[in-house]
Amino acid sequence: MIQLFNVTKSYGGESPAVKDLSIQIPKGDFVYVTGASGAGKTTFLRMLYAAEKPTRGQILINNQNITRIRSGQIPYLRRKIGVVFQDFKLLQSRTVYENVAFALEAQGKKRYEVSKKVYQALKEVGLEHRLQRKPLELSGGEQQRIAIARALVVDPLILLADEPSGNLDQEVTLDIMELFKKANARGTTVLLATHDHSLHRRFPRRVMTLDKGRLIADQQPVEG
Ligand SMILES: Nc1ncnc2c1ncn2[C@@H]1O[C@H](COP(=O)(O)OP(=O)(O)OP(=O)(O)O)[C@@H](O)[C@H]1O
Incomplete structure (x- = not known):
């Protein structure tokens, strides 16, 4: 469950990026966030994974108040949240395997468990044969599918996707939507x-x- 109570975020400019937002999103929901460029979509998502703090108001994720979350607590919050960006944000010097394994290794999971989960996540996005490639050797659509595998490998409660298909063609966009729908059908809030x-x-x-x-x-x- 995601709850926002009168959330405002100001970056110090003339008007706030997000104004007095009160929203309830039940577990397992699938929500599109739309609006013109500059409407505040990215700011809204960034507050949910504590990349920005609200200026006013309260945000609760699964009853945890993250409004004034301490930096030491942020990694624990992020274990529950997968994030997918328009520009993928993969580590270019690491292999596909290493990119997807990263979050699991950071959680201290055992090596055999990491490899099993990474293989499953890559199979889910149809890229298990690309394990040892580097991201830049892959197409944009493949890179985004790797980024989705990285987000989903931790079985997140919540998946946040910010213009994930902004740079991709229609066919790849539909593939990506299928992956989001599948994750949602398994209970992830999207x-x-x-x-x-x-x-x-x-x-x-x-x-x-x-x-x-x-x-x-x-x-x-x-x-x-
Ligand atoms: N780090 C920042 N510092 C200052 N102003 C910012 C910052 N991030 C966003 N803004 C401003 O906040 C407003 C909302 O931006 P935001 O990126 O959240 O909108 P958006 O709906 O995601 O836009 P787009 O669709 O173009 O990505 C804009 O006026 C933007 O210029």
């Missing part, structure tokens, strides 16, 4: 920030619309 309205026409889910930092619409999909 928040997907996107400009691409064709996605929610094709896969109708809850849509939250931000405008100048405010939530101006929160629509459930029409049944039927």
Whole structure:
């Protein structure tokens, strides 16, 4: 469960990036976060994994108040949250295997367990044959699938994706959506920030619309 109570984030400019946001997202929900460029989508997602602190208001993740989280607690929060970015953010000097294994190794998991989970996560995205490649030897779509495997390998409660298919073509976008839907079907709460309205026409889910930092619409999909 994600809960925001009157959350405002100001970077010190004229108007806040996110204004007075109050939102409840139950476990297992799938939510699109839409809005024009600069509407506050990235800021909203960044606060959920404690990359930014709200200026005012409270944020609870699974009843844990993360509003004033201490830096030592952030790694524990991030074990529950997978994040996927538009520009993948893979470590270029590491292999595909090492990129996906990283979070598990940081948690101190045993070597055989790490390799089993990494193999499963890569199989899930159809790239188990690319284990020893470096990210730049792969296509953009493959790199994003590796990034998704990295996010999902820890079985996150929440998956945050910020314009994950912004630089990718339509076919790859649909592959990626299937991966998000599968993770959601297994119980992961998914928040997907996107400009691409064709996605929610094709896969109708809850849509939250931000405008100048405010939530101006929160629509459930029409049944039927
Ligand atoms: N680190 C920062 N420092 C100062 N201002 C920022 C910072 N990050 C974002 N902003 C400002 O906050 C506002 C919201 O930006 P944000 O990136 O959250 O919007 P967005 O909806 O994700 O936009 P886009 O779709 O272009 O990525 C914008 O006016 C932006 O310029």
